[in-house]
Amino acid sequence: MPLIEFRNVSKYYPGNIVAVKDITLIIEEGEFVSIVGQSGTGKTTLVRLLIAEEPLSEGRILVAGWDITNIHTNEVPILRKQIGVVFQDFKLLPTKTVFENVAFALEVSNADKNRIQSIVPQLLKIVGLQEKAERFPHELSGGEQQRVVIARALAHRPKILVADEPTGNLDSINTKEIVELLKKINEFGTTVILVTHNKDTVNELKRRVIMIDQGRVQSDHQKGRYLLK
Amino acid sequence: MLIAFYRILRFAGQNFWRNIWLSLVTVTILTLSLISVSALSIISTLSNEALSRLEEKINISVYLKPTLKLAEIDSFKKQIEALPDLKSVNLINADEALKSFKERYQNNPLIAESLLAIGSNPLGSSLTIKVSSDQGYQKILDELESDKFKAYIQEARFDDYRRVISTVNDLTGKLKRIGYGVSLVFVLIALLVVFNTIRLNIYTHREEIGIMRLVGATSWFIRAPLMVESIFYAALATAICALIFYPALSALQPYVSSFFDGFDFNLINYYNERWFIFWPALFVGCSLLSILASTVAMRKYLKI
Known part of the structure; x- marks a missing residue:
């Protein structure tokens, strides 16, 4: 059974604006998939549909066999625990420390204190921030902030990690570090979906590349490259 | 469950504290509403008591x-x-x-x-x-x-005290109508103020709420602190109202005693004997008002 399945998925916005059109995709467990394309081609819309942030207009989406096409509001939190999400703009709480930001994901899910105390240091170790647990976001570099976000996204041990332009605000060194971290997470068994328009990052990865253009899948190669038109 | 309850209380407390001025304005308006309702209750008590005493005199x-x-x-x-x-x-x-x-x-x-x-x-x-x-x-x-x-x-x-009774009835009827009007105005203002406070809270916490949604918080967990916060407002307003109410009764008592000349009627004792109905009723009423305004604000502005 595929981990993620898009079946003829389309999303239209009012005014007949086509965000994505007739997308059919299958992503297997353990894959590292890059979704590439220029800005405004529908990459982020695909992510938003996958995490049920928006309803789709046509088609079906299945996650581990679970049809989330018409997911009920009450079921969204269950889905979100299975899909960790990382965005370009970090979305960290400025008044909370690194530890508290990661712990926040567990707190809102009723995890008890002991569990939080045992899981958060492990996550910070994975992302290499165990020494900076008591720092606040503004005391960290962009790359470090993104690593906190990745640690938070992993808090529920999700099956899928979706990173939407995670390196968009980072320099080349930090970009490499984040991509290496994503590869490491993928090696642990988590399926990683990297949404990016960074050609170099994709080409260095040498993993599956799905190219989206004008809301449609233009190409899908197992060891692909991001070739600019 | 207890952990969730504790965290909801903590988040509600943080909301309250981080918008302290807004919270104080909300509590003040709710307190004014409760004071007007309490004043209405005092008018009603005094008129009922006066009427029953007059009826006894016939x-x-x-x-x-x-x-x-x-x-x-x-x-x-x-x-x-x-x-x-x-x-x-x-x-x-x-x-x-x-x-x-x-x-x-x-x-x-x-x-x-x-x-x-x-x-x-x-x-x-x-x-x-x-x-x-x-x-x-x-x-x-x-x-x-x-x-x-x-x-x-x-x-x-x-x-024949019937004419006096009718005069007292007329007077208290007018006073009650004024009381209802003032209370209604305060209740409406309180509804708007609580609505606005929760709306601003949602706005100032939009980032936090967005992250909560992203990391799998249930909509109940996101809504509950705002709901609890509105109950905090009601509890605090009721407490402040009680702090004002009893000194006001003491100040009023000499006038009441002279009004009920020859009869033993003590307002403070009257309300002391009924505190377990009066104060919970005010608190529950105020909480319902506050929750109603919060619910409307959340429906309108909290997109979960």
Whole structure:
């Protein structure tokens, strides 16, 4: 059974604006998939549909066999625990420390204190921030902030990690570090979906590349490259 | 479950504290609403008490001829007691009437001198008749004026407080209407202020709420702190109202005592005996008002 399945998925916005059109995709467990394309081609819309942030207009989406096409509001939190999400703009709480930001994901899910105390240091170790647990976001570099976000996204041990332009605000060194971290997470068994328009990052990865253009899948190669038109 | 409850309380407390000025404005408006409702309750209590005291005062005093013998008085009383719709018939004999008369006018030397000059007790026995319904008084008066009682009665007087009752009713009715109007205005303002406070809270916490959604918080977990926060407002407003209410009652009590001259009525005791109904009712009412405004604000602005 595929981990993620898009079946003829389309999303239209009012005014007949086509965000994505007739997308059919299958992503297997353990894959590292890059979704590439220029800005405004529908990459982020695909992510938003996958995490049920928006309803789709046509088609079906299945996650581990679970049809989330018409997911009920009450079921969204269950889905979100299975899909960790990382965005370009970090979305960290400025008044909370690194530890508290990661712990926040567990707190809102009723995890008890002991569990939080045992899981958060492990996550910070994975992302290499165990020494900076008591720092606040503004005391960290962009790359470090993104690593906190990745640690938070992993808090529920999700099956899928979706990173939407995670390196968009980072320099080349930090970009490499984040991509290496994503590869490491993928090696642990988590399926990683990297949404990016960074050609170099994709080409260095040498993993599956799905190219989206004008809301449609233009190409899908197992060891692909991001070739600019 | 307990952990969730504790965290909801903590988040609600943080919301309250981080927007302290906004929270204080909200609590102030809710307090003003509660004060106006409490004032309405005091007006209602005083008017009800005044009316029941006045109703107690309505009676027919039947003054018997001083020449009547004890047996005749007894016979008359029995005949009266046999009449329908009576609540009570109380006999005051001549000696008691004189004693009470002397007590009432003890500071009036002229009356004392007059009594001395007369020598004997000029007062006869009397009956005080209370009737169970307003309409019954005229029937009893008609009965007393009939020929069969003429031999016993010197004078029958109906102390009619109905006009006073109607005046008090009118006055309290007007006061209550003003009270309802003021309360309604405050309640509406409170609804708008709580609505706005929660709206601003949602706006200032939009980032946090977005992250909560992203990391799998249930909509209940996101809404509950805002709901609890609105209950905090109600609890604090009720507490402040109580702190103002009792000193206000103490200040009011001397005027109440002089208004109920001769009757033992204490406002503070009245509310002390009913605190377990009065304060929970105010708190629950205020909480419902606050929750209603929060719910509307959340429906409108909290997209989960």
